[in-house]
Amino acid sequence: MKPLVVAHASDTHVSVFGDTFHDRGRIVARSARVADTEPARWEVAWEEAGWRVLHARGARRGKLVLVDPEGYSHALPSPKEDPSLVDPVERAAAKACRLEARRATVLANHPPSASVAARMLDVTPKSTNLRILRAAAAIGDDVDLVCLTGDLTDDGAGHELVRAAFGRFADRGRLFAVPGNHDKYLFPMKGSSRPRPTPEAKDEAWRRFAAGLGLELSEEGAWTKSLPESGAIFVGLDSCARKQRRFFRHNGAVGDAQLGFLRRVAETPAWRDARHRLVLLHHHVVPLPHGVGRGAPSEIGMRLDDAKSAAACFDEVGVTMVLHGHRHVSEERKPAGARFTILAAPSLTLGCKSGDAPSYWRIELGERAHAERVYVPVDAVAQDEDPGADEAEPSSVDLGDADDD
Numbered sequence: 001m002k003p004l005v006v007a008h009a010s011d012t013h014v015s016v017f018g019d020t021f022h023d024r025g026r027i028v029a030r031s032a033r034v035a036d037t038e039p040a041r042w043e044v045a046w047e048e049a050g051w052r053v054l055h056a057r058g059a060r061r062g063k064l065v066l067v068d069p070e071g072y073s074h075a076l077p078s079p080k081e082d083p084s085l086v087d088p089v090e091r092a093a094a095k096a097c098r099l100e101a102r103r104a105t106v107l108a109n110h111p112p113s114a115s116v117a118a119r120m121l122d123v124t125p126k127s128t129n130l131r132i133l134r135a136a137a138a139i140g141d142d143v144d145l146v147c148l149t150g151d152l153t154d155d156g157a158g159h160e161l162v163r164a165a166f167g168r169f170a171d172r173g174r175l176f177a178v179p180g181n182h183d184k185y186l187f188p189m190k191g192s193s194r195p196r197p198t199p200e201a202k203d204e205a206w207r208r209f210a211a212g213l214g215l216e217l218s219e220e221g222a223w224t225k226s227l228p229e230s231g232a233i234f235v236g237l238d239s240c241a242r243k244q245r246r247f248f249r250h251n252g253a254v255g256d257a258q259l260g261f262l263r264r265v266a267e268t269p270a271w272r273d274a275r276h277r278l279v280l281l282h283h284h285v286v287p288l289p290h291g292v293g294r295g296a297p298s299e300i301g302m303r304l305d306d307a308k309s310a311a312a313c314f315d316e317v318g319v320t321m322v323l324h325g326h327r328h329v330s331e332e333r334k335p336a337g338a339r340f341t342i343l344a345a346p347s348l349t350l351g352c353k354s355g356d357a358p359s360y361w362r363i364e365l366g367e368r369a370h371a372e373r374v375y376v377p378v379d380a381v382a383q384d385e386d387p388g389a390d391e392a393e394p395s396s397v398d399l400g401d402a403d404d405d
């Protein structure tokens with residue numbers, strides 16, 4: 001039997017424009033309300049792809065507003081941010097073109113070539129919307145399926161880009177995923193999503209994404225996929241299925257209902273006959289240890305509250321491997337007192353908390369299970385330092401080296 005090769009990745013954190021809560025200094029702030037509710041007070045100074053630079057009429061004449069396709073306004077770049085452009089309308093237009101090129105929907109519908117994406121990364125090296133394209137492309141052709149263990153989005157927006165980035169697997173029904181706290185819970189911090197997401201909207205976005213992948217969610221929120229030809233079966237559990245306790249706490253729980261679902265799956269011939277029984281969830285099952293030269297990631301407000309009962313159930317039904325993400329730590333372990341192996345994946349776009357580069361787990365499921373960490377090639381991910389940009393952007397406006405998004 002040919003081994004089944006699985007890529008386990010996590011925490012892609014795509015967003016509307018590729019900004020993340022993890023890099024709050026570069027959050028793309030938008031107005032709370034639609035900007036031009038009184039169109040008679042404004043005249044259009046520039047327009048492209050739904051973006052507009054509006055010039056105020058009357059007493060407020062001279063005031064400029066940059067408005068995105070959804071109608072929300074953005075801060076205008078200052079002359080210091082882009083000294084190459086003197087005209088404030090041109091500076092605003094340059095910002096609009098830069099943001100538009102990185103919008104999740106634009107990248108999903110019109111993926112840039114590798115060379116164009118590289119030039120865009122030169123300008124905004126921390127854009128997760130660009131990083132996911134490069135990282136997904138780096139996953140080897142020998143991989144049969146991809147498992148994503150949550151925090152697909154940074155704040156519930158951008159699922160279409162995740163689907164597009166892994167399209168070669170999704171098109172064959174070989175992209176499995178579970179949601180994370182960023183996909184389901186609310187945050188007290190500013191993000192680029194407008195209008196502000198709600199728990200219901202985030203849950204609906206996740207469900208649409210799962211349905212598009214062919215994952216049939218049970219009443220409890222879990223799913224299962226059997227690959228008998230490879231001797232493997234997968235179960236996806238939503239560790240954010242319960243209602244968020246407080247907006248600043250992101251503790252998760254699998255819950256008795258989903259553990260009951262897992263027990264029912266374990267009674268089926270597909271489970272009993274499988275050599276490899278894998279469970280996917282987002283939150284970590286056991287506390288994360290200290291890394292080399294690093295402290296252990298904090299669990300305050302981030303733990304799996306029913307980890308003990310979940311781990312006991314995993315052993316009870318014979319789970320062989322648990323895949324999770326959540327704390328951006330890459331580690332393989334077989335915890336004391338348990339019979340299953342755990343593979344924790346770092347962020348595929350932001351890297352590992354140890355300071356290590358983005359990576360994924362390549363898992364061979366054959367007579368035995370074997371896992372190895374595969375790093376995204378150095379030339380396929382931007383460095384943390386912004387080197388500036390000398391090359392032209394894929395837009396009608398010369399962007400120079402401005403980088404205010």
